[in-house]
Amino acid sequence: MSSSTADVTSALQEKFPNITARDSLDHEAINVPAVDVLAAMQALRDEHSFDLLTDLTAIDWAEGADPRFVVVYHLYSTTQHSYIRVATNCTGEEESPMAPSVTSLWAGADWHERETYDMFGIIFEGHSDLRRILMWEGYPYYPLRKDFPLAGIETELPDPEVAAATGTPVIAAPMMGGPFVASTGEMNMSEAEPKAKDESWSESSEKPEA
């Protein structure tokens, strides 16, 4: 299969010279500039039989990275039995990244793009109904961004009337970081070791200032 998908990359590159091969440990993968995404995806679907959009998501390379957000598509061919990974860097400001919507090609992209918007705040241009799907309407943050803490951030209840009547906000998870946390890729043993985080605060004793 790998040889036939390698042909896909070179065939696409003839049409779209800005497409480059992407590092990958398994399937064929390509980087596509945002302007070419729609046309390239259509070519993949119609000419190379990648008919099933199996997954659509994004990666946040953390604050300050350029580009910070990358949208990743996985296509599967139900006839050729192969996958291809398509990645595109988001355009626009860091706070409001943008990517083209592929809902015109796959109806199923609708929910995937809503989820990616919900979790990362990526705006899909051309999506007819871009609103939150897993979090509630009016939630102010994008939880899968790297600057969002694992414990969450206190917010108001979704319904202002309920919030006013109860006076209760949606509070952050009780243990910042969970009971066991290992740090990413650090070789400092005492830092990398999973350990019980400071849980000495509870409802009765105040949470220490971070």
Place this chain on the structure above:
Amino acid sequence: MATEFAYPDAAAKNATGEFETEKMSLSMGPSHPSTHGVLRIQMELDGEVVTKAEPVIGYLHRGDEKIAENMTYNQFVPYTDRLDYLAPLANNMAYAIAVERLANLEVPERCQAIRVITAELARISAHLLGLGAFGIDTGAWTVFMYAFTEREKLYKLFEELTGARFTTSYTRIGGVSRDVPEGWNGRVDEFCDQFLPILEEILAMLTRNKIFMDRTVDVGVIPKEDAIAYGLTGPNLRASGVPMDLRKDKPYSGYEKYDFDVPVGKTGDSYDRYLVRGEEMRQSVRIVKQAIKNFPEGDWYAKDAKKIFAPPKDKVMSSMEELIQNFMIVTEGPQMPAGEVYFEAENPKGALGFYIVSKGGGVPYRMKIRAPSFCNLSILPKVCVGMMVSDVVSILGSLDFVMGECDR
């Protein structure tokens, strides 16, 4: 003098044109017996006909992907139990293989066979529940009772193997948590032998059942093109006539060694989805019996992967090298190279995918879980329009989704 009596409906008699009806909005769920969990469907009705159906999801959102970024690979295994919580063993396997692809690690044949047996038993257990719940949705209680009797036997086997009935957490990266107990394979074989006639009995209660057929035949038809466009996978896609089965198309864990058929539907209605699931259970039994017959000897975990799979406990207690090895794996996690992989396994509900982006080390940088139930549900607004409210119940039952996986 006789006066002409004006009948009250005279105006209606003389009126031209259609009846004006008012649209009614109906919220079904999030805690409704036929939504199988916390799914809410915001419907707009014209009489009893659905004109618009908008699923509202996210009630069970736990942020699994965020959690995964904050713990080592092995620590995430219990979270995979809670995706499709009706087939945790299949989820465990899909996740473990995804991470092993990242490490470019192939587990020994015995381990592969164990995983295949557990995954297929999980498929039987998930489909049994799916059938039972579908039966209840369409008014057949008995099927549920029969199905749960069989599931109980499966749970006994799972408990013996993994120590847990429901949340098994059985796999580790590079192997499984323990080898199969003495005589377990024989008990699985016995289960299969007694299960086949009972399965026929269960299916016979529905397959030619007039009430069941009235509720399912030509209800919720999903054409082939729609099924692919919406990213349906698993039995729902196969019922629409697409013979996609990743166990056949992209074999993993040694599935290429087993002989089994992929059932495919004709019209893609609720009845076809039921038939496909029924046949899949027969095929799963076939696979399990083959795996037990040719059960390989040898290691049940990747012995050479010293930075990935923890050494046996007795060695840890007596040997310095193994102690260090164990310590490093527990504290830093199984060590992975940098890079990205995407792996999908054929789970009972469809293709469960894990997209892992690693920067190296024991913790993923980003992990996306591609949940089949999420994609399968996204077709609901399309397939429900024009159906009766009671048909929506039947469609939901036939799509067989799990909200734990859909909301993650």
